[in-house]
Amino acid sequence: MPRVAGYKCRYCGAPLQVGPDTVVAVCPYCGRPNWIRGEPGELLAAKAPGSPDEVEEAFRKLARRDPDLRRVSPVLARAEAVFIPFYEGRGLARSSYEARGHLVVTITRRRGDKTVTETRMVPFHVSGVYKAEFETLLVARRSPGEEAVRLLARHYQRTRPRLVPLEEAVPGWRRGFHAALAADRDPGEARAWMVDDTCDRVRERVRSIIRSRARATYYGPGVVTGVVVEWERIPCAIEGLAVRGPLFLPLVKAYYVAEERIYRAYFAGWDMAPLVREEPFTATQRAALTALGGAASGLLGAAGAYIAAASGGLEGLAVGAVAVAIGAALGFAAAKAALRPVRRETGGPGSWLTSIDEALEEALGRASGRY
Amino acid sequence: MPRVRCPYCGAEYTVPEGVGYAVCPYCGTTVRIDTGERVEQQYYPPRLSEQDAYAAALSRASQMPGAPRGLAQEAAFARAGLHMVPLYVCRATAWAVEEGCETAREEAEKPLLAARGEALPGLPEDYPFPATGRMPYKPGVLERVETFHQAERPPGPLCERLAEQAARRASREAVLAGCSGAVEKSYRLLAVAHYPFWLIEYSHPLANAPMKAVVDAVDATVVYVEYPIPGARRAVLLATAAGGYAAGLAAGTLLALLLHQPLLAAGAAVAALGAAAPGLRRAVARLGQYRLSASPVPPAEVRLSEKRQA
Numbered sequence: 001m002p003r004v005a006g007y008k009c010r011y012c013g014a015p016l017q018v019g020p021d022t023v024v025a026v027c028p029y030c031g032r033p034n035w036i037r038g039e040p041g042e043l044l045a046a047k048a049p050g051s052p053d054e055v056e057e058a059f060r061k062l063a064r065r066d067p068d069l070r071r072v073s074p075v076l077a078r079a080e081a082v083f084i085p086f087y088e089g090r091g092l093a094r095s096s097y098e099a100r101g102h103l104v105v106t107i108t109r110r111r112g113d114k115t116v117t118e119t120r121m122v123p124f125h126v127s128g129v130y131k132a133e134f135e136t137l138l139v140a141r142r143s144p145g146e147e148a149v150r151l152l153a154r155h156y157q158r159t160r161p162r163l164v165p166l167e168e169a170v171p172g173w174r175r176g177f178h179a180a181l182a183a184d185r186d187p188g189e190a191r192a193w194m195v196d197d198t199c200d201r202v203r204e205r206v207r208s209i210i211r212s213r214a215r216a217t218y219y220g221p222g223v224v225t226g227v228v229v230e231w232e233r234i235p236c237a238i239e240g241l242a243v244r245g246p247l248f249l250p251l252v253k254a255y256y257v258a259e260e261r262i263y264r265a266y267f268a269g270w271d272m273a274p275l276v277r278e279e280p281f282t283a284t285q286r287a288a289l290t291a292l293g294g295a296a297s298g299l300l301g302a303a304g305a306y307i308a309a310a311s312g313g314l315e316g317l318a319v320g321a322v323a324v325a326i327g328a329a330l331g332f333a334a335a336k337a338a339l340r341p342v343r344r345e346t347g348g349p350g351s352w353l354t355s356i357d358e359a360l361e362e363a364l365g366r367a368s369g370r371y
Numbered sequence: 372m373p374r375v376r377c378p379y380c381g382a383e384y385t386v387p388e389g390v391g392y393a394v395c396p397y398c399g400t401t402v403r404i405d406t407g408e409r410v411e412q413q414y415y416p417p418r419l420s421e422q423d424a425y426a427a428a429l430s431r432a433s434q435m436p437g438a439p440r441g442l443a444q445e446a447a448f449a450r451a452g453l454h455m456v457p458l459y460v461c462r463a464t465a466w467a468v469e470e471g472c473e474t475a476r477e478e479a480e481k482p483l484l485a486a487r488g489e490a491l492p493g494l495p496e497d498y499p500f501p502a503t504g505r506m507p508y509k510p511g512v513l514e515r516v517e518t519f520h521q522a523e524r525p526p527g528p529l530c531e532r533l534a535e536q537a538a539r540r541a542s543r544e545a546v547l548a549g550c551s552g553a554v555e556k557s558y559r560l561l562a563v564a565h566y567p568f569w570l571i572e573y574s575h576p577l578a579n580a581p582m583k584a585v586v587d588a589v590d591a592t593v594v595y596v597e598y599p600i601p602g603a604r605r606a607v608l609l610a611t612a613a614g615g616y617a618a619g620l621a622a623g624t625l626l627a628l629l630l631h632q633p634l635l636a637a638g639a640a641v642a643a644l645g646a647a648a649p650g651l652r653r654a655v656a657r658l659g660q661y662r663l664s665a666s667p668v669p670p671a672e673v674r675l676s677e678k679r680q681a
Contacts (some may be wrong), residue, residue, distance in 0.1 A: 022503075297643050303636025331644075
């Protein structure tokens with residue numbers, strides 16, 4: 001276990017934040033990496049903006065394109081580019097699976113004037129081999145952090161930016177604007193996690209394959225309404241797993257002020273693509289969401305009453321009551337969501353709420369009424 | 372209630388009946404009650420100043436529906452105290468016992484809330500404490516701590532639950548790999564770690580008493596904040612709730628007219644109450660409250676490119 005108190009950067013002597021698990025800590029003052037444990041190696045990173053001006057330019061561009069932002073004339077208050085450490089893994093996952101169970105088949109026939117519904121249990125047995133090449137990006141930290149980090153990983157996998165040595169990723173390290181989180185998983189630990197995570201995903205995928213293949217085994221009359229798996233075997237083998245890292249990917253955090261309130265917007269540092277942002281939630285948008293939820297709950301409630309009235313029996317009454325309850329829950333969830341402090345928007349500009357809001361404002365012929 | 376004398380600062384304090392560890396509320400020194408031994412302690416250094424925490428709380432409060440305009444300008448800072456909440460850092464391991472199934476092994480390390488859930492207002496029991504950033508703790512390294520909270524929950528069941536989760540995952544993995552699901556598990560309490568929160572009080576002309584806010588002093592997450600709701604905003608909240616209800620009733624009535632079944636409107640009238648409830652509740656509350664609802668984020672992003680089946 002390394003000594004953790006009073007750690008200093010070996011290049012500039014500045015104090016370093018080092019915890020019991022730290023593998024690599026990047027000096028917040030000079031931006032150079034300090035290996036605390038494990039074999040030192042070259043650290044790769046994606047390029048990050050050199051100054052807050054570059055963030056401001058990207059933010060302005062986004063604010064021009066996004067009607068929600070344009071309307072509130074946001075002003076960038078503060079920005080930072082934080083390098084997040086990841087391990088990248090690639091390999092082949094294989095699973096020779098087998099499953100047995102029953103299909104629930106519902107057959108509806110007309111006998112004279114009556115409709116007779118019959119349920120049959122049909123046994124199935126499926127087996128096969130599932131193979132997939134996989135790429136995984138694991139946060140090199142014990143706490144995965146916020147949603148933006150997951151979106152950053154996804155954007156990296158989509159865009160594949162060029163990686164350069166960490167020291168070349170920014171034109172000049174600016175203290176206060178550039179920062180890097182310490183990596184606190186070692187490659188061995190990362191490998192074990194990747195095997196675990198990938199196998200979890202593979203099993204999930206194979207389970208759904210088993211269900212759809214089981215359904216496809218039935219050719220008789222009626223409709224398959226359920227699949228009951230009684231026994232399944234889904235082993236998972238990972239072959240040729242190559243792990244590299246820690247790779248440092250820059251997450252740009254922009255804090256902006258709109259209507260005297262502070263909101264956050266996150267970008268991917270290498271191409272300044274918007275990942276996720278908080279946006280003001282206007283009174284009209286809140287009202288629209290509540291009304292939509294209300295309408296949906298009303299329709300479901302009416303459907304529930306219809307079922308209860310049409311069937312007459314106790315069973316129909318119960319189904320109707322469930323439909324009413326689901327309607328109430330849906331309306332409750334929508335109205336609760338409408339009381340959230342901010343709206344979260346992922347990806348590029350525009351949202352369905354924006355169009356509702358604009359249509360409503362146009363219809364009412366007034367400027368947006370906000371809280 | 373047992374009385375404890377702190378071996379470091381000499382302060383005397385009482386701890387609730389049945390707790391295994393005693394945390395000195397003044398210096399944070401933690402001892403085992405049965406042996407009197409000091410335990411391995413860590414802490415998360417606070418990174419946020421009280422004024423930054425106050426600004427973060429006001430910013431969150433002012434985004435809430437019902438909050439008055441210009442809340443930040445009219446609010447006045449009253450006081451702030453740093454509260455250190457104890458966490459147990461547990462490490463659990465579970466592994467398949469059958470020979471040839473060694474790959475079915477799960478490890479978990481997690482800081483778990485050792486204080487009672489409502490040690491601080493609005494602090495959820497499943498608050499996602501970061502696993503990293505802990506430093507060894509020595510009394511005196513932290514200034515201006517208002518209080519160190521007691522570790523009231525016993526560590527055994529918490530660590531046991533973590534081990535149980537690991538065992539379930541390992542067992543499932545073993546079964547799916549064609550082995551028996553028999554697993555063994557073990558856990559170890561690595562340390563007691565103190566986590567900092569700012570408990571802030573502020574006043575506003577619209578509120579009779581000081582209002583509270585709780586802010587994570589490490590990453591500035593606003594956990595809880597109270598805010599005043601002026602009359603005009605209450606009316607807007609009520610109108611929104613009524614609008615939600617009216618929309619539900621209108622949709623149901625329309626369907627009832629189309630199908631010539633008046634009973635359908637009654638179903639809609641009941642179900643639409645759901646859409647009105649949250650707004651109504653907020654509109655009649657004495658104070659507005661924001662509570663954090665955290666959702667877990669998976670640690671890894673996995674992409675599968677499937678190959679044709681052999």
